[in-house]
Amino acid sequence: MSDLLEYLAPTRLVPExxxxxxxxxxxxxxxxxxxxxATLVARKGATARLIVACAAAGLPLADAPRFSAGAGLEAVGTGPGRWLVLAEGVSGTDLVARLAGMASGLAAITDQSDANLIVDVSGEKARAALAKGVTVDLDPTAFRAGDAATTNVSHVGVTFWQKDAATFRFAVGRSFAPAFLRWLTVSAAAFGFALTGTGRG
Known part of the structure; x- marks a missing residue:
């Protein structure tokens, strides 16, 4: 299976x-x-106040590697006082402005919309495929819906979380996305792998 993508330039996304x-x-x-x-990073000494302010605006935050959702936003803890926040169907500028309104000067906010490729992975054999490279115990008793991690997958840095019982969501740096998708395709192909959203690669 190692030559499955032999024809594909390593800088190109795996075609759907x-x-x-x-x-x-x-x-x-x-x-x-x-x-x-966007990244949301609490200013020094302001983490607790930022969590309270965002909760009041409808977005619960956990100062831990956890996923949460509210007010039409998704947030995942990526480090102490630090979150990656996602929003569907809005511009990065609009998301930054919305978070700035929530944070009331308690955080630094940076648009990351072009920085990462977001990949949703699901299926009956998803855990088995991911276990080939994810350096986290993905047994359902150890990693459940809402859990998150920032780690390496086949030498590629990722942040990922379990959105629900069926879906893992990965945020991968754009420049490393071809390598991540190549690893995922080779790892999942033995189970039958359907990839969409990448166009012709």
Whole structure:
């Protein structure tokens, strides 16, 4: 299976399509291009106050590697006093402005909409495929909906979280996205892998 993508330049995204045994689709992945993203970083000594301010505006934040959602936003803890926040169907500028209104001067906010590729991974065999490279115990008793981690996958730095019982969401730096998708495709192909959202690569 190591030569599955031998034809593809390493700087190009894996093209959407089906990989592996015909008729099998144990893993599905979708590149999500409709999300705005921003980092929200509490100013020194302001983490607790920032969490209170955002909760009052409808967005619960956990100062931990956890995923939360509210007020039409998703937030995942990426470090102490630091979150990646996503919003569907708005511009990065609009997201930054909205977070600035919530944070009331308690945080630094940076548009990250073009910095990451967001990939949703699901399917009956998703955990088995991800376990081939994710350096986190993905057993359902150890990693559940709402859990998150910032780690390396096949030498690529990622932040990922379990959105619900069926879906893992990955944020991967754009320049490393081809390598991540190449790893994911090779890892998942044995189970039947359906990839969408990447176009022709």
């Amino acid at each position: 399509g089906h990989y592996g045994p015909e008729g099998a689709a144990g893993v599905t992945a979708r590149a999500v291009e409709t999300l705005a993203a």
